[in-house]
Amino acid sequence: MTTPPSASLDKPRHVRYWLRCLKSCLPEEYTATDLNRMTLGCFCVAALDLLGELQFLTSPEDRKGWIEWIYRNQLPTGGFRGSPATDFGEKRNETNAVWDPPNLPASFFAVATLVNLGDDLGGVKRRELLELVTRMQRGDGSFGESLVGEEVVGATDMRFVYMAAALRWMLRGREGRGCEDVKDFDVDRTVAYIKSAQSYDFGVSEKMFGESHAGMTYCAVATLSLLGHLDESGLQSVEGLTRWLVHRQVPFEKKDEMDEDDWQYIQKYGTEEEKADGTKVELGTDGRPIWGGFHGRCNKKADTCYSFWIGASLDMLKKLYLIDINANRRFLLEKTRHIIGGFMKLPQPGGSPDILHSFLGLAALALMREEGVNRLDAALCISMQAKERLMALEWWAEGR
Amino acid sequence: MYQEDSDWEDIIPLPQDDGDQPLAQIAYTDEYTEAMSYLRAIMAKEEYSQRALEITEHITEMNPAHYTVWLYRAKVIFALNADLRKEIEFLNEKALRHEKNYQIWHHRQLVMDKLGDPTGESEFIEQMFEKDAKNYHVWSYRQWLVKRFGLWDNGELEYVQKLLERDVRNNSAWNHRYFLVFGKGDTPNQNVVEREM
Numbered sequence: 001m002t003t004p005p006s007a008s009l010d011k012p013r014h015v016r017y018w019l020r021c022l023k024s025c026l027p028e029e030y031t032a033t034d035l036n037r038m039t040l041g042c043f044c045v046a047a048l049d050l051l052g053e054l055q056f057l058t059s060p061e062d063r064k065g066w067i068e069w070i071y072r073n074q075l076p077t078g079g080f081r082g083s084p085a086t087d088f089g090e091k092r093n094e095t096n097a098v099w100d101p102p103n104l105p106a107s108f109f110a111v112a113t114l115v116n117l118g119d120d121l122g123g124v125k126r127r128e129l130l131e132l133v134t135r136m137q138r139g140d141g142s143f144g145e146s147l148v149g150e151e152v153v154g155a156t157d158m159r160f161v162y163m164a165a166a167l168r169w170m171l172r173g174r175e176g177r178g179c180e181d182v183k184d185f186d187v188d189r190t191v192a193y194i195k196s197a198q199s200y201d202f203g204v205s206e207k208m209f210g211e212s213h214a215g216m217t218y219c220a221v222a223t224l225s226l227l228g229h230l231d232e233s234g235l236q237s238v239e240g241l242t243r244w245l246v247h248r249q250v251p252f253e254k255k256d257e258m259d260e261d262d263w264q265y266i267q268k269y270g271t272e273e274e275k276a277d278g279t280k281v282e283l284g285t286d287g288r289p290i291w292g293g294f295h296g297r298c299n300k301k302a303d304t305c306y307s308f309w310i311g312a313s314l315d316m317l318k319k320l321y322l323i324d325i326n327a328n329r330r331f332l333l334e335k336t337r338h339i340i341g342g343f344m345k346l347p348q349p350g351g352s353p354d355i356l357h358s359f360l361g362l363a364a365l366a367l368m369r370e371e372g373v374n375r376l377d378a379a380l381c382i383s384m385q386a387k388e389r390l391m392a393l394e395w396w397a398e399g400r
Numbered sequence: 401m402y403q404e405d406s407d408w409e410d411i412i413p414l415p416q417d418d419g420d421q422p423l424a425q426i427a428y429t430d431e432y433t434e435a436m437s438y439l440r441a442i443m444a445k446e447e448y449s450q451r452a453l454e455i456t457e458h459i460t461e462m463n464p465a466h467y468t469v470w471l472y473r474a475k476v477i478f479a480l481n482a483d484l485r486k487e488i489e490f491l492n493e494k495a496l497r498h499e500k501n502y503q504i505w506h507h508r509q510l511v512m513d514k515l516g517d518p519t520g521e522s523e524f525i526e527q528m529f530e531k532d533a534k535n536y537h538v539w540s541y542r543q544w545l546v547k548r549f550g551l552w553d554n555g556e557l558e559y560v561q562k563l564l565e566r567d568v569r570n571n572s573a574w575n576h577r578y579f580l581v582f583g584k585g586d587t588p589n590q591n592v593v594e595r596e597m
Contacts, residue, residue, distance in 0.1 A: 034428075085466070088414060155506055211539060297571055
C-alpha cells in the first residue's frame with residue numbers, strides 16, 4: 001500500500017481564521033482568558049505576520065489602532081496589564097493602584113506585539129519596566145508574575161523566568177548595554193535556578209524536583225539562549241536534554257482520533273481485535289509512522305502545542321533535524337488542523353481550533369521551514385523580520 | 401443583577417474602557433460585563449467586606465483565571481478573618497469543576513500556608529487524582545504540602561505505590577517518588593537504596 005500524499009498548508013483558510021479572530025469578537029468561551037487578551041492579541045498578529053499577510057490584509061489604521069490599545073494598557077508607573085479588566089481609569093490613585101498591577105507575561109506580550117506591528121517602542125517606559133523586572137526577581141533566581149504593592153506575587157515557575165529574560169533582551173538592546181543605570185537582575189542566579197530544575201530524566205521542569213515538562217523546558221532553553229548560557233553552564237546535560245526532547249515524539253495511534261468515551265468503552269468491553277485496532281500505528285512505505293506529534297510529558301497524549309515547545313527547544317540547540325519532521329508535519333496538517341482554519345489541541349473529532357494552539361501549530365511549521373510561512377525566531381517567538389526590525393532601531397543598535 | 405440589588409445601590413459601576421480598536425475583543429455575557437463593572441468599582445474603593453467576598457466568588461465562577469481577583473479575594477479573606485477551613489471547602493468544590501486552573505491551587509497554597517493545618521489535604525488530593533492522576537498543578541501543590549508540613553513519611557510513598565500499581569506509566573507518580581527520596585536533602589541510606597531497587 002502506498003503512503004497517501006501529504007496535505008499542504010491551506011494558507012487562505014488559515015488567513016481567514018486569523019482575520020476573523022482579529023476583526024470580530026471572540027466567542028464567549030474566551031471569557032476564561034479575559035485577563036490574557038494581550039497574549040491572544042499577540043498570537044493573532046504574529047500569525048498573520050508569519051503568513052506574510054500582516055502588511056497586506058490589515059490597514060495602517062488598523063495597526064495604529066491596535067498599537068494605541070496596547071499603550072492604553074501600559075501603566076503610568078511602567079509595565080503592562082493583560083487587558084483593561086483592572087483599568088480604573090480616572091478613579092486610579094496611589095493606593096488602589098495595587099489592584100491594577102503590572103504583569104510580567106502581559107508586558108512581554110505587549111512589547112512583542114508592538115514589535116510585530118512595526119512600532120519603534122518609543123512609547124514604552126523602558127527604564128520603569130526593566131526596573132520592575134529586576135524587582136520581580138526572587139532570592140532563588142526565579143521571577144514572580146506580578147508586583148502587588150511591594151510584594152512579588154505568583155508561582156515559582158519557569159514561565160516568568162522566560163518573560164523576564166525576553167523583556168531584558170528586547171529592551172536593553174545590543175549586548176544588553178541599554179539603560180545601563182537601571183540595575184540588571186542577577187543572571188547567574190537565574191541560570192542556577194534553571195540548572196537545578198533539570199530533572200533526573202534530563203527534561204526541565206517548573207522548579208527543582210518538579211516533573212519535566214515540554215512547556216517549562218522551552219522556557220528554560222529560550223531563557224538560557226537569550227542569556228548566552230545554553231551549554232553546560234546552564235544545563236547539567238545538554239545531550240541528556242536533547243535525548244529527552246527527541247523522545248517526546250510519539251507515533252499516532254488510531255485511538256488518538258477516537259472519541260475518548262468510545263475508546264474507554266472498547267478498552268473495557270471491546271474484542272481483542274478492536275483493542276488491537278485502536279493501538280495500530282500506520283506506517284509509510286519507509287517503514288516509519290506516517291503521523292507523529294509530540295507530547296509534553298512522558299506517557300501523555302500528543303498535543304499540537306508541543307510540536308512548538310519541543311521543536312523550538314531543539315531548534316535553539318540546533319538539533320531539530322533529529323526529529324521525524326515529516327511525521328510531525330503531517331500530524332499537524334492532517335490530524336489537528338481544522339476545517340475552518342487554525343489548529344485544534346488534540347486530533348479529536350468534533351473539536352474546535354483555539355488561538356493558542358492555532359498559533360503554536362503555525363509556529364511549529366515555521367520552524368520546519370513550511371512553504372509559504374515566514375521564518376520564526378525560536379527564542380522570542382516572533383518572525384525573523386520582526387526581530388531584525390527591532391535590532392535595527394537606533395536605540396537598540398546602539399545599546400542605549 | 402447588581403443594578404437592582406439594594407445591597408449595592410451605593411456603588412457606581414466602573415465600565416470597561418476598551419478604546420476604539422481593541423485587540424482580542426470577547427463577546428462577554430451581560431452578567432459578566434455587569435459583575436466586572438461592579439468589581440472594578442469595589443477594588444478601586446479598596447473595600448474588603450462581605451459583599452466584596454461575594455462578588456469575587458461570582459467573578460471566579462465566570463472566569464476562574466482572573467488572577468487579580470484571586471489576589472483580591474485573598475486580601476478580603478484575611479482582612480475579614482474569614483474561616484479558612486470554609487475557604488478550603490470552597491476551593492475543593494471549585495477545583496473539582498475547573499481542573500486545569502492554576503490560580504485555584506495557588507490560592508489554596510496561600511490559604512493553607514496561613515491555616516497551618518493540612519488535615520484533609522491528602523484525602524482531597526486523592527480525589528483530584530481519581531479524576532486525573534497526572535494533574536500538574538496538583539502534584540506541584542502536593543510537593544509544596546510535603547515540604548511545608550514535613551509529610552515525608554506520612555503515607556506518601558504508599559500512595560505513590562498505589563498509583564503506580566494502577567498505572568505503572570504514571571510519570572508524575574515516578575517523579576514524586578524521586579522527590580520523596582531526594583527532596584529532603586539527605587543522602588538516601590542503604591535501606592532506602594535497597595527498597596528503591
